[in-house]
Amino acid sequence: MVKAIEVQSLNFGYKDDLVLKDISFSLEEGQFMSIIGPNGSGKSTLLKNICNLEKQNSGKIEIHGKNIVQYKSKELAKKIALVPQDTFISYDFPVFDVVLMGRFPYLGRFDKETDEDFEITKEALKITNTFYLRDRNINEISGGERQRVIIARALAQEPEIIFLDEPTSHLDINHQMDLLNILRNLNKEKNTTIVLVIHDINLACRYSDIIMLLDKGEILSIGSPKEVVTRENIEKAYGLNTIIEENPYTNSLYIVPLSLNGIVKKANKKEKIHIISGGGTGREIISKLEEAGYDLSLGVINVGDSDWQLGKKLSIKMVEEEPFSHISEKAFKRNIQFIKKADIVVLGSTPYGKGNMKNLEAAHLALKMGKTVYFLDAYSKDNKFDYADGEAEKLLNEMKKKGLLAINSIDEIIKKA
Numbered sequence: 311m312v313k314a315i316e317v318q319s320l321n322f323g324y325k326d327d328l329v330l331k332d333i334s335f336s337l338e339e340g341q342f343m344s345i346i347g348p349n350g351s352g353k354s355t356l357l358k359n360i361c362n363l364e365k366q367n368s369g370k371i372e373i374h375g376k377n378i379v380q381y382k383s384k385e386l387a388k389k390i391a392l393v394p395q396d397t398f399i400s401y402d403f404p405v406f407d408v409v410l411m412g413r414f415p416y417l418g419r420f421d422k423e424t425d426e427d428f429e430i431t432k433e434a435l436k437i438t439n440t441f442y443l444r445d446r447n448i449n450e451i452s453g454g455e456r457q458r459v460i461i462a463r464a465l466a467q468e469p470e471i472i473f474l475d476e477p478t479s480h481l482d483i484n485h486q487m488d489l490l491n492i493l494r495n496l497n498k499e500k501n502t503t504i505v506l507v508i509h510d511i512n513l514a515c516r517y518s519d520i521i522m523l524l525d526k527g528e529i530l531s532i533g534s535p536k537e538v539v540t541r542e543n544i545e546k547a548y549g550l551n552t553i554i555e556e557n558p559y560t561n562s563l564y565i566v567p568l569s570l571n572g573i574v575k576k577a578n579k580k581e582k583i584h585i586i587s588g589g590g591t592g593r594e595i596i597s598k599l600e601e602a603g604y605d606l607s608l609g610v611i612n613v614g615d616s617d618w619q620l621g622k623k624l625s626i627k628m629v630e631e632e633p634f635s636h637i638s639e640k641a642f643k644r645n646i647q648f649i650k651k652a653d654i655v656v657l658g659s660t661p662y663g664k665g666n667m668k669n670l671e672a673a674h675l676a677l678k679m680g681k682t683v684y685f686l687d688a689y690s691k692d693n694k695f696d697y698a699d700g701e702a703e704k705l706l707n708e709m710k711k712k713g714l715l716a717i718n719s720i721d722e723i724i725k726k727a
């Protein structure tokens with residue numbers, strides 16, 4: 311089957327330096343692709359090259375099986391429409407006339423627009439919720455309204471592929487969803503191929519079949535949202551430490567940046583830290599120490615526990631136990647192996663019962679081995695933590711005498727190290 315777009319070994323530079331390096335990919339008809347990537351990674355330049363607004367230095371670009379340079383301009387305009395990033399129009403026209411201009415590929419030099427052209431224009435205005443603006447001057451409406459009008463013009467063009475460069479940048483959240491739903495409907499109902507540049511990775515995951523991640527002019531990854539939006543890829547491209555979650559309502563991925571102070575590259579700290587927690591008592595410990603760049607391990611932890619879930623998302627090495635099961639001797643022994651390799655052990659304020667007492671015993675053993683063991687003391691007087699008939703409290707008191715270091719905040723470890 312002929313591909314909607316086929317790009318082979320595309321190289322392009324505005325001057326001497328290449329802005330696009332060896333770009334190759336293809337897109338089937340009717341696919342919805344989002345291009346993501348940091349500022350300056352070449353997203354707009356790639357769109358301009360595919361739409362023949364910039365001429366590639368080398369490589370080949372085909373639209374529906376035909377080389378882009380062989381298209382006559384009107385013929386190409388029936389195939390593709392581009393909604394640029396900058397939607398400013400330098401002449402004063404009513405909105406209706408601007409959208410009607412989308413019909414130009416279908417008109418001969420001296421032809422007048424037909425009833426059908428007016429109908430299609432009206433329909434495009436209605437779909438994009440801009441019909442009420444039809445008599446207003448294009449330069450006397452808001453940026454978001456103008457963006458929707460330019461999209462209406464692209465719809466009136468009835469292309470087989472629509473390229474959009476950051477079409478949601480001026481839109482409020484309501485209109486962002488509206489626009490993406492319009493594009494999805496067009497994609498599903500008319501099989502229009504959609505290619506859009508978008509910064510919002512969560513929206514890209516929600517709407518796209520394919521995501522292309524550009525980094526420094528190269529394709530870092532291309533594929534389904536699950537294949538492309540991974541912690542590793544996002545860190546490589548954006549230098550951002552994230553967790554990738556699955557939204558339970560939409561079943562699509564969304565990313566949660568972990569860096570609290572904007573884009574923070576993880577400082578790779580050498581110390582190995584073993585965490586003993588459970589039931590969410592490790593959440594702050596895990597996320598802050600991970601953020602600070604330590605080499606972490608966690609255990610023993612029951613599969614399905616909320617700390618286990620966080621550990622999984624962060625790809626932390628874990629000593630696992632079956633869900634809701636007592637810690638077995640085997641898991642306890644593996645935990646000790648991890649503790650032996652660690653420089654520091656951190657104990658969360660976990661409630662202890664017969665099922666997990668072995669974790670407290672492991673921390674006790676760590677002290678006996680001469681390890682530095684911190685205890686993030688968040689137990690409160692009102693909250694019972696000992697469900698082991700006094701054994702947990704007794705052991706904890708003994709550990710305090712043996713040098714267990716109680717801390718109020720995990721930052722105390724990060725500052726010291």
Ligand SMILES: Nc1ncnc2c1ncn2[C@@H]1O[C@H](COP(=O)(O)OP(=O)(O)OP(=O)(O)O)[C@@H](O)[C@H]1O
Pocket residue numbers: 324325329347348349350351352353354355356
């Ligand atoms: N007209 C131009 N002349 C020279 N260099 C340009 C031109 N347009 C873009 N560049 C450079 O090419 C590189 C890629 O720019 P491009 O606009 O394609 O990136 P982008 O990924 O779309 O960025 P953003 O997310 O900021 O919109 C940047 O280094 C940019 O400075």
